[in-house]
Amino acid sequence: MVEQEVRNAAGEVLPAWSLGKQGQAQNEAERLDHRRCGGRTGVAHLALSHQQQCATSTKAECVSIDVLYPTVSRRRRSLITPRKPRGTGEWVAAAVVGVILSAALRQGAHAAMSALPAIALIVVPVGLGCAGLVVTARRARRSALARADRHRLTGVRLALAQLDTLDPTGFEHAVRDLMIRDGINARHVGQRGDQVADVLGQDQTGRIFVAQCKHTTTAARVPVRIIYEVNGTARPVHRADEAIIVTNGGFTRDARIQAAKFGIHLIDRDRLHQWAHDGVTLQTMLRYPVTLH
Template sequence: MAGRRLWLRKPRGTGEHIAATVVALAALVVAVRMAAGAVGALKDAWPVLSVLALLAGAVAAWRSRQATATRRRERERLATLRITLDELDVMDDRAFEYALRDLLIRDGWPARRVGGGRDQAADVIGDHPQRGRIVVQAKHTRVGGKVGSSVMYAVKGTAGPAHKADHAVVVTNGAFTRDAMAWGDRHGVHWVDRKKLQRWAETGAALHELLGVSARFRPSRFKRAA
């Protein structure tokens, strides 16, 4: 019995038609009364709903103003950002990467931190409408520590194929070996050592000025290699 389907039979005869009509009219009356009750309830609640709507609008406007003010304060902070070498030295790797991101933003490069376990030799990436894409590999080290050529090889190998970079740079608060600097100069991987980092972060020199990146550049060897 449980598997049997129920079918509605059409009314037969005048009596059944009249009964069906009466039921339909009763259902219609009930529906109309329910609708009228809902309209009446809505009418009674309209002042409360209006107040709630106004409150919701006021909260949304307040949040929008707060967000705008926060973004403005952040832009103002970054526009005058200065970070001393002492401050950079006490940072951990993650904080150092965020500091480099903020410095790029200060210089007009909309940038984001991408460092992580699978960063493919890129910790920060910035995109500039005139200067193209820059990939930064951050090497935070103890004072006096040196970055070797292997870092340059890794950055060169991924800057174009993995990140579509126009410019690649390795930044450290320490130093570079002579071989690393020479290899980077030959193969187009920029390097920023402690001395250049001080000029960039502490005195406010723009990174593109330190690297000699003009506002109008030719597509780099990194993108052609991609």
Template sequence: MGRKRPRLRRPRGPAEALSASVVALAVLVLAVRTAAATVGALKEAWPFLLALVLLAGTAGGWRVARAAAGRRRDAERLAVLRITLAEFDAMDDRQFEYALRDLLVRDSWPARRVGGGGDQSADVIGDHRHRGRIVLQAKYTRVGAKVTSSVMYAVKGTAGPAHRAADYAVVVTNGTFTRDAMAWGDQHGVHWVDRDNLRRWADTGTALHELLGLSARARRSRFRRAA
């Protein structure tokens, strides 16, 4: 059987009735004082609370406006050039390299194709006024193929010495990367764009520097040879 809930009993006699009345009055006085103190605090703090509300509203409006501006930029880029994964898969090596060059140009990154014999792990080079130099190694593959760590080693070794101190080195494929290749690239500053990221860049409209989080600040090349 469950425990019975305690029940309040009626005061017995004048003394208990008086005591109960005193307690009830004390509780009422405390509640009134608490409410008065709360109202007073709110009156004193209302300028701060109003500023806080306005600040939160401004921050929210800024985020909404920023997101809308980002969508407009993506739409404008897509209006200039949009390439689907199916179109990439139908290309050959040379067409793939030119497509990557065109995507960099679309993203306001002046670029040129330099791939071919003796390209020293660079197929496309872009020079941006604010972001510096980017070197792209294009690895066109049949669907399902994976790029290995050896490609990352080669790009890391030549991005600075052979390509005039590149600021960023990126390996781009229409396939995928091995787990070791991605881990090694992340550790040594070699960016990678796999099939999914390529779709986001070429088909969805995300700019490459946004996709990879490349800074617009001028800085010393990560691949420059040590003095």
């Protein structure tokens, strides 16, 4: 059996009996640990020796043991804990590091600002080019859809009996389809708050058409009030070149007189038959003067 020596703070060898029962138990545990480690001093042995020496040593001596056996006396930390500088030297070092980092940041910011014009020369043209491609693609798509609609509606004919059976929204869609048939890129916009416009369109020359639709199932006549409403929004709001009111009924005499003064085109039941059933184009219909009867 290996006899483990026990020394005091002065380095003198102490007999095992001088430790008392607790010391002997610790000495016995130390020998068992020494035997498990194959006769070599292990971590557990160092820890036990450290406990024994701290029990009989001063605080300063225990600190020196902590320095000698850092892996045993203190638990290793996984992260570095920041702390305030201690002493003049550490404060000076921290100030130097701060100055260096500040200078590096200023230099980096200056370099970034210097590079902005070069970056702008690259980014701005690329962005404008991408935006141009998007706009061109959208215009091409709209043109393709308009061509498809014109092809689909080429030669379309609608009888008055068919138009009479429609509801107001269906009638607005029928007017839109007739405008598309005649080469006008038209879309339905009629809804609440439409500002007195049910169909908006533009032909290949750039002329803007605004159509207000009035469907009736009782052969009613459109009053003069509608003329004033259309006149108040067609040109000021929708920038219309041609303002049109379409009905499957008729117009009052006052409405016809006021429409002639405002330059608003009226398509009553008779002219609707020529446009929808006979195939006369809207451009031709707009050359007809407004009749007063």
